[in-house]
Amino acid sequence: MIKGVIFDLDGVILSTDDFHYKAWKKLANRLNIPFNREKNNRLRGVSRMASLEIILEGYHFSEEEKLAFAEEKNNTYRELLNGLTPDFVSVDVRDTLDELKNKGLKIAIGSSSKNTKLILSRVGLINAFDAIADGTDIKKSKPDPEVFLIAAKRIGLEPKDCIVVEDAFAGIDAAVVGGFVPVAIGDACAHKQVKYKLEVLSDLLKIVGE
Numbered sequence: 557m558i559k560g561v562i563f564d565l566d567g568v569i570l571s572t573d574d575f576h577y578k579a580w581k582k583l584a585n586r587l588n589i590p591f592n593r594e595k596n597n598r599l600r601g602v603s604r605m606a607s608l609e610i611i612l613e614g615y616h617f618s619e620e621e622k623l624a625f626a627e628e629k630n631n632t633y634r635e636l637l638n639g640l641t642p643d644f645v646s647v648d649v650r651d652t653l654d655e656l657k658n659k660g661l662k663i664a665i666g667s668s669s670k671n672t673k674l675i676l677s678r679v680g681l682i683n684a685f686d687a688i689a690d691g692t693d694i695k696k697s698k699p700d701p702e703v704f705l706i707a708a709k710r711i712g713l714e715p716k717d718c719i720v721v722e723d724a725f726a727g728i729d730a731a732v733v734g735g736f737v738p739v740a741i742g743d744a745c746a747h748k749q750v751k752y753k754l755e756v757l758s759d760l761l762k763i764v765g766e
């Protein structure tokens with residue numbers, strides 16, 4: 557029986573995945589490296605440094621240069637985050653979170669991002685979840701299930717009793733390996749191992765009602 561839902565943040569709760577794309581695109585353009593939305597899909601769910609490695613495939617830079625590039629991207633990303641307000645949260649997302657809580661389910665965030673708490677504060681959702689596990693808690697990023705296992709522990713549930721909602725292939729992989737019920741939205745719907753696909757987040761309410 558489903559007792560809890562663990563949400564990815566970027567691309568699931570908020571469209572901050574587009575800010576990640578824009579920030580990486582700015583860096584790639586400056587370095588004259590081809591980068592498009594298709595390649596960007598490979599960055600979903602993976603850590604900042606692992607994302608950079610994917611962008612730099614076939615190019616050689618020193619570790620020092622790579623660290624500087626990652627910082628540059630994060631600075632651009634954080635400038636974009638400055639524009640976030642509570643209006644950025646859709647009515648569908650707000651209603652879904654409220655409805656899940658009304659049904660007695662636990663809800664948590666499981667995100668690879670080290671900017672998770674900053675983002676949730678900006679949009680007024682910092683107290684909306686029963687637990688938050690993020691990039692500051694983990695040693696291994698998705699597709700490793702670490703962040704979801706921490707989130708499940710913090711809400712006191714077994715993985716098998718939790719849905720994981722993801723827009724990333726790496727996130728669905730992590731959910732499967734961790735023993736969670738993998739639910740996809742957006743790009744991740746093309747993943748072969750998803751149990752359910754969502755068009756909008758509120759489609760979740762049908763699944764937990766089953």
Ligand code: BG6
Nearest residue numbers: 566600601603604668669670671
């Ligand atoms: C994930 C995003 O949520 O967080 C990735 O899908 C991103 O694209 C990762 O690289 C790390 O985010 P941050 O904010 O720590 O750079």
Ligand code: MG
Nearest residue numbers: 564566567723
């Ligand atoms: Mg995501």
